Amino acid sequence: MPYEFKVRRMVEFCDTDxxxxxxxxxxxxxxETAEHGFYRSLGFSVVQGTLDPRLGWPRVHASCDFRRPLxxxxxxxxxxxxxxxxxxxxxxxFRFRKLEGDKPQAEESARGALTIVCVSHxxxxxxxxxxxxxxxxxxxxxxxxxxxxxxxVDLKS
Amino acid sequence: MPYEFKVRRMVEFCDTDxxxxxxxxxxxxxxETAEHGFYRSLGFSVVQGTLDPRLGWPRVHASCDFRRPLxxxxxxxxxxxxxxxxxxxxxxxFRFRKLEGDKPQAEESARGALTIVCVSHxxxxxxxxxxxxxxxxxxxxxxxxxxxxxxxVDLKS
Amino acid sequence: MPYEFKVRRMVEFCDTDxxxxxxxxxxxxxxETAEHGFYRSLGFSVVQGTLDPRLGWPRVHASCDFRRPLxxxxxxxxxxxxxxxxxxxxxxxFRFRKLEGDKPQAEESARGALTIVCVSHxxxxxxxxxxxxxxxxxxxxxxxxxxxxxxxVDLKS
Amino acid sequence: MPYEFKVRRMVEFCDTDxxxxxxxxxxxxxxETAEHGFYRSLGFSVVQGTLDPRLGWPRVHASCDFRRPLxxxxxxxxxxxxxxxxxxxxxxxFRFRKLEGDKPQAEESARGALTIVCVSHxxxxxxxxxxxxxxxxxxxxxxxxxxxxxxxVDLKS
Numbered sequence: 001m002p003y004e005f006k007v008r009r010m011v012e013f014c015d016t017d018x019x020x021x022x023x024x025x026x027x028x029x030x031x032e033t034a035e036h037g038f039y040r041s042l043g044f045s046v047v048q049g050t051l052d053p054r055l056g057w058p059r060v061h062a063s064c065d066f067r068r069p070l071x072x073x074x075x076x077x078x079x080x081x082x083x084x085x086x087x088x089x090x091x092x093x094f095r096f097r098k099l100e101g102d103k104p105q106a107e108e109s110a111r112g113a114l115t116i117v118c119v120s121h122x123x124x125x126x127x128x129x130x131x132x133x134x135x136x137x138x139x140x141x142x143x144x145x146x147x148x149x150x151x152x153v154d155l156k157s
Numbered sequence: 158m159p160y161e162f163k164v165r166r167m168v169e170f171c172d173t174d175x176x177x178x179x180x181x182x183x184x185x186x187x188x189e190t191a192e193h194g195f196y197r198s199l200g201f202s203v204v205q206g207t208l209d210p211r212l213g214w215p216r217v218h219a220s221c222d223f224r225r226p227l228x229x230x231x232x233x234x235x236x237x238x239x240x241x242x243x244x245x246x247x248x249x250x251f252r253f254r255k256l257e258g259d260k261p262q263a264e265e266s267a268r269g270a271l272t273i274v275c276v277s278h279x280x281x282x283x284x285x286x287x288x289x290x291x292x293x294x295x296x297x298x299x300x301x302x303x304x305x306x307x308x309x310v311d312l313k314s
Numbered sequence: 315m316p317y318e319f320k321v322r323r324m325v326e327f328c329d330t331d332x333x334x335x336x337x338x339x340x341x342x343x344x345x346e347t348a349e350h351g352f353y354r355s356l357g358f359s360v361v362q363g364t365l366d367p368r369l370g371w372p373r374v375h376a377s378c379d380f381r382r383p384l385x386x387x388x389x390x391x392x393x394x395x396x397x398x399x400x401x402x403x404x405x406x407x408f409r410f411r412k413l414e415g416d417k418p419q420a421e422e423s424a425r426g427a428l429t430i431v432c433v434s435h436x437x438x439x440x441x442x443x444x445x446x447x448x449x450x451x452x453x454x455x456x457x458x459x460x461x462x463x464x465x466x467v468d469l470k471s
Numbered sequence: 472m473p474y475e476f477k478v479r480r481m482v483e484f485c486d487t488d489x490x491x492x493x494x495x496x497x498x499x500x501x502x503e504t505a506e507h508g509f510y511r512s513l514g515f516s517v518v519q520g521t522l523d524p525r526l527g528w529p530r531v532h533a534s535c536d537f538r539r540p541l542x543x544x545x546x547x548x549x550x551x552x553x554x555x556x557x558x559x560x561x562x563x564x565f566r567f568r569k570l571e572g573d574k575p576q577a578e579e580s581a582r583g584a585l586t587i588v589c590v591s592h593x594x595x596x597x598x599x600x601x602x603x604x605x606x607x608x609x610x611x612x613x614x615x616x617x618x619x620x621x622x623x624v625d626l627k628s
Contacts, residue, residue, distance in 0.1 A: 013518075
């Protein structure tokens with residue numbers, strides 16, 4: 001069962017700000033690109049496919065530590081790792097590494113985290129946390145702890 | 158009956174790009190701010206309120222001529238003018254003027270246009286153009302032609 | 315010396331996503347709106363004014379806990395509090411409260427945090443952390459700890 | 472000499488709005504993706520590479536006609552065509568076609584246009600239109616008129 005996923009994305013001109021670097025809010029958009037690509041790699045979509053349309057996946061927590069700026073036309077590898085899986089929630093870690101040629105740099109540009117919950121959309125617009133459907137939960141594993149911790153020092157040092 | 162509306166908005170840091178000016182796509186977001194403010198000033202919302210929830214207002218045309226860049230912390234007045242009202246569609250013009258102190262500059266920074274259509278959302282996701290509800294259409298007038306043309310020369314010269 | 319700042323902002327149509335709520339990345343844009351408004355209230359700008367143009371204020375950490383969704387045309391009060399001030403860095407907390415009428419709700423929609431560092435832009439594009447200019451540091455205080463903790467329970471419970 | 476370029480891009484969740492479709496401002500971002508990819512295909516970048524860093528390429532005109540909405544996870548082909556090349560300006564047309572399987576649909580989802588000018592950035596922040604560098608101009612051709620007109624009927628009908 002997969003516990004990780006990698007995707008590459010180029011920093012577009014409109015992702016930058018007047019400081020000449022990618023605006024920090026766009027790291028959160030790139031995380032979502034990796035998350036949704038992970039779901040597609042598992043054979044479902046957050047919106048269509050095997051999911052009941054009344055389910056949603058809002059975020060309850062998002063964070064990011066920024067170490068090196070990304071710039072226009074940088075290509076970045078976003079490495080998603082599943083850090084926790086609970087009845088109603090999944091947590092992810094995201095490692096951003098800029099490519100040099102075709103290989104990601106050893107050092108991370110940023111490291112992010114997301115926790116999402118599975119919710120049911122009520123007719124009145126309310127959201128209620130529900131168990132993740134078993135056929136989805138069964139396809140997602142948690143990354144081994146040694147993998148989750150082996151490059152943490154790099155970012156924090 | 159109103160045929161114009163003015164709103165002011167500050168250029169945020171995240172609206173800029175690495176060229177140091179507001180990214181051109183954000184002029185289209187600012188136009189929508191003026192359009193939706195216009196609807197609120199008439200007592201309805203594009204989403205809630207007196208509208209049947211199955212109506213939508215997608216754009217069929219959008220354009221903008223850019224004359225002077227806008228920069229971080231510039232405050233801009235967006236002047237909406239109704240240029241045409243048809244059974245199923247409304248057309249707007251938008252004039253962007255940067256404020257100096259509390260007054261808009263004579264020269265426009267940009268001039269944009271939008272044409273929106275009223276659509277009904279079918280259960281299958283299809284969109285069908287329908288007549289604008291009469292209680293809404295009755296509240297919107299078309300700007301006098303002398304008003305629509307008196308500063309066009311400025312932008313085009 | 316000020317240690318807090320409040321600003322109000324309306325959720326625009328383009329801030330929403332197909333789930334019908336404000337996209338989570340836009341909370342980080344709203345935090346920046348409050349941060350930059352705070353600087354303006356102190357008499358300087360992150361870009362212009364009393365600052366040497368070679369200084370920048372990149373983020374090294376950003377996080378947000380989301381409790382209740384924000385929707386189109388919601389007006390939200392963003393309450394910035396200074397949580398830490400160090401030689402080269404400042405940390406902020408942001409409390410999002412939706413307005414009911416003209417008053418913020420007791421419950422928070424979200425609570426965020428940012429840590430920014432003061433950097434000098436080298437000619438070669440490198441960024442180097444430097445001490446916050448004393449005339450700026452002298453104008454910013456840290457919020458009293460009782461203020462920082464008195465509603466944390468609300469969000470976490 | 473090339474006069475066209477094609478690129479594919481997926482509609483991300485954050486590109487959608489509460490109407491469930493791609494927000495209209497994002498079509499302008501997608502046009503820029505195609506434009507910048509075109510430049511890269513010619514061996515230069517709007518920001519780096521063979522260009523003098525003091526040159527910029529602001530837009531003076533942008534427009535788009537929207538015919539069919541794009542939705543989350545749609546993959547769209549953006550077909551750039553050079554419609555005019557003048558001493559200081561280039562005009563482009565952009566045709567958006569959604570993919571079915573691996574092939575673009577016959578019908579266009581949208582058709583856009585951009586006119587950009589080559590400017591020199593003065594030390595005082597002013598922008599002055601200048602001739603496009605000859606080594607760049609020499610690499611760009613104008614599309615044959617029959618190509619520019621053969622599917623216009625489709626969009627307008």
